[in-house]
Amino acid sequence: MSKEFTHIDQNKPTMVDVGDKAETKRTAIAQSIVQLPEEMKAHIAEGEIKTLKGPVFQTAIIAGIQGAKRTSELIPLCHNLPLSKVEIDIKLLENLRVEITCEARTFGKTGVEMEALTGASVAALTVYDMCKAFSQDIEIQNTRLIKKTGGKSDFSQA
């Protein structure tokens, strides 16, 4: 109808149609590693790190869960969907490496990889925030998908 002068966007951002995809149970597990600085050693006790800002892992777990629920607000082309479960687990490995695992679940038309990855990332950033008063030599490493079920194809880290 309108006389077109020129068409914008050969390659434009789009939130693709998932309306015809099957609704299935979908799960995803993502992981993030935080490398803490030597300075933190003195503050670890009973599997938790205590700082002036409070207990690091408890706070990070809550932040990560809330972050996972807001994934579609943060990642522009993600579909918003109700999550049936979000669980975050934090382990302190050797050499001050913190391993954050986030599992997300839904029953729906799209996978929940981004929800799991966002949950792990926000938890990792919260660990950073609570430890940075001791040293800024902190690094968030190896954020990646570990496992995924449901949808067209499953995935599992080799």
Added chain:
Amino acid sequence: MSKEFTHIDQNKPTMVDVGDKAETKRTAIAQSIVQLPEEMKAHIAEGEIKTLKGPVFQTAIIAGIQGAKRTSELIPLCHNLPLSKVEIDIKLLENLRVEITCEARTFGKTGVEMEALTGASVAALTVYDMCKAFSQDIEIQNTRLIKKTGGKSDFSQA
């Protein structure tokens, strides 16, 4: 795979899995009472309170509805879910007591008690905000669940 040094969180925050719960019609009604100060008496007319900030109850109703929709952002371990209805009712009882009732409904796997309670609470806080220029002697009292249907068990305030 990773050699575990120590495991964090004997008792960690978790958004529990509701994936296997039945989808049913669920309703919840919550209530909050706001005790207004004597100073407000002069400002009540035709069932509304008029202030420099505007009509108190109309504004509180809208705030409460919007608050109910954002429950899962505010309450860390709440599941996000689409609400099919939110209705807030406000009555002015004797002795300057304001009774706020919030009803929430969904068709889903979790109850909507927190949505109803959050809607009532945000409406009550808005009443507070709009009346506080007259006096800070305001109190939000008795926020509680009145009724709940759907899910494993119904509930009704004795």
Added chain:
Amino acid sequence: MSKEFTHIDQNKPTMVDVGDKAETKRTAIAQSIVQLPEEMKAHIAEGEIKTLKGPVFQTAIIAGIQGAKRTSELIPLCHNLPLSKVEIDIKLLENLRVEITCEARTFGKTGVEMEALTGASVAALTVYDMCKAFSQDIEIQNTRLIKKTGGKSDFSQA
């Protein structure tokens, strides 16, 4: 139970109950026109407008998609629901008129007109924001629904 003194709100805001409406595939297409000022002519190239703030249409498309997903937070009595698709298209018509089209889809109990209209409006506001350094003589015109399917009745702009 409580002795009622007076009842507030003959005509109060309500998020109406859609619990008994049929779940169907629903689509809506909305449109917004932005009239740019003469000053923009020099900045148009290859179907895009380049400004100090960056590429106008790419940015507006992303903002509009994200805005559509947040409709229920912005419009008080809108139901929150998962969108299966949001697509925004921008064309530069004659006389510096920018035509923004937003299509939203869901499978649910309410229409998605407001999602499409909000997506188009937020994209239009973003175009405004990125061009306003050149001139404030910009106007957002004719935001309206073009088409709607699903639900009780279809609609199509004459």
Added chain:
Amino acid sequence: MSKEFTHIDQNKPTMVDVGDKAETKRTAIAQSIVQLPEEMKAHIAEGEIKTLKGPVFQTAIIAGIQGAKRTSELIPLCHNLPLSKVEIDIKLLENLRVEITCEARTFGKTGVEMEALTGASVAALTVYDMCKAFSQDIEIQNTRLIKKTGGKSDFSQA
């Protein structure tokens, strides 16, 4: 340090630095017109429109104020800043035209045009939402800046 293969973004989106701009009192007034359909005539009384969803203008004013406060979340390259005032005014003109005016104020380093325009737009969308049950022949017209003071240059609609 890192050997660069290729540099992305000749023209990338940027939130420009306003750190060196002067802090001044800034105001902006924006306007939006909503053209209502004939069907609404029967529902207008005492300067308000009463619908099943509630009073249209009261609800739109609140939505617009809240929208203005969230401008920097919606418009990607807008700076977030505290607003010292948001006021929305709605008039019903001849021929079912609704005139929405939004004034925003701050003391800061950037103008508040986008806040005023976003407030007017969200109020207009809310009017649409509450009237659309009667007819979808509604149009949001002529959203534009009316006046602006503070900053490098003032502006006033001719």
Added chain:
Amino acid sequence: MSKEFTHIDQNKPTMVDVGDKAETKRTAIAQSIVQLPEEMKAHIAEGEIKTLKGPVFQTAIIAGIQGAKRTSELIPLCHNLPLSKVEIDIKLLENLRVEITCEARTFGKTGVEMEALTGASVAALTVYDMCKAFSQDIEIQNTRLIKKTGGKSDFSQA
């Protein structure tokens, strides 16, 4: 300019202008009491309540802090402003009464009563959410302002 047919809103919602108020250090302390049911007694240990959803008070403190920061999104006519401090304290009193105290601080043109009250309320709702699996006989009581300094007049609960 536009011929006015009728003017809406004798008493409309407004976010009042605080542009000319003095910038001062402002603090506010609010309190909320949560009455827990008898069933919770068995779950209290070392000043914390342990539930399947995790530690109640740790989670509630974080939720309350985050809620306080979002006050202006929840309460329609509240000004958005940067908070310099939010601290939430939780004590378990006799008879299963939980006392939640929230202190908010800013340097600015408006008081932070609503921020303190919102923080206490969101923390109280979180306590409710985490205990409700045991019994719905929980009540949030006596949310009120305890103290306020800065601004035109100080306040202290008698």
Added chain:
Amino acid sequence: MSKEFTHIDQNKPTMVDVGDKAETKRTAIAQSIVQLPEEMKAHIAEGEIKTLKGPVFQTAIIAGIQGAKRTSELIPLCHNLPLSKVEIDIKLLENLRVEITCEARTFGKTGVEMEALTGASVAALTVYDMCKAFSQDIEIQNTRLIKKTGGKSDFSQA
């Protein structure tokens, strides 16, 4: 006044008081590396990656800027503050490594490290989201602070 039964939280989460810190110009630069899979090679052209979801880097830059502005909502104990600048830069290095740099600035009482780190992380997650249809063998690596000025002490990555 209230008889205390037991005090919760030896080590509780707190948003520390920055009210007495000096207001200075503060900047922070953070970096994140995304390792793309071999499959992406065919989709790189002119410093951008084109996918069915749209241009990867343009979208990631916008997502990162918006993410930086919402840092205080995501990281529980972060102070909310107005940012005067956010800039994200993306370079494609050798071996399909994407280098994301985010610079944040403010004039205020707290540093903006978390804003820079959150901006880089959200941009990295967006890159992941847009490339994952090709392969899930993507890894976000080495998110860390590069430089920081203003406040008590400067920092620069060795």
